[in-house]
Amino acid sequence: MKVFLTTVTLLFSSLSFADDSARIKLLEDRIRALEAQNGSTADSGGLKVKDLGGQKIESNRSPASSSNAPALSPAKQAEIMKQLEGFKARRQEEVKLLEQMDEEGY
């Protein structure tokens, strides 16, 4: 009985080990695929390395542009920046006015 149980345990352990090994391999392949997609590999010390192959870091290769954050169109960005500048200018005027009122003892 003991021999049978030991055999069964060992068999299941081997199967489980084989299953884990297959899963690890799948995960390693997935990591390599993701690294290739991202343009990076790992060096001998395990650190990520990106080889640009003599290319410039341009906007479309920029790590920032690879983020999932949605970007506004340049026209929309310019419009928002203009609005922000306007808001800042109005805010400065308000602060100036408040300071004047404060000085005049309101």
Next chain:
Amino acid sequence: MKKIILAVALSFSFYALSSETFVKGAGSEFKMNSNGVSSKLNIYITESSFTRLGIEYHFATSGLIQKQMWQQFILGLNSDGPLSMEAGYVKTPELSKPEKLTSEYLNVNKGVKLDQFFFSKKKELQKYFIGNENIEVPAGNLQAAHYRKKNNGQVVDFWISEKVKPIGMVKLVSKNPKEMAQNYEIELVSLLRNVKATINPKEARPLTEKGKSALAIPIKK
């Protein structure tokens, strides 16, 4: 943000000064967080000789409003003495050609000064040494030397390692309760190889108002 970018650009420390360390096209990609704003920073070597060293910085903010800027600095190398900043250039997508920085824009760092921090030699850095630490950054896990420098209210903690040459920087945390622009954190994302410079100094024009608007305001002395 512009102010932070230039302060960061001029705040980097390089771990070793031998010219053999500086391979053209090699560098580091960092992620930077400053007051809730996230951005990417790439630093790489554009030229290297016994007397001159060229470094280019690329900054990019992500999110709804994406901004990009390249800056290149040419440094004069001396065997013993401090480095001299020979020239600087700026380029943005809005500028058709790179523009040459005037002297007032070459040193705008109010806190930890360029000559105290930039290209520090190992021996000079020893007085700021805190200890060797195991540190985890997006690029991986590694042992790095922890240093701390203080100047004008700015406290800069930085971790450097020979494994991430030529830049050497693994992580940097700058804090200053009185100066918002000096509160930021930088972490190594990956090492870079074979990067081509975006700025060609030979194409540079004199600095225009448009170019100035992309830069930090120089500090009046």
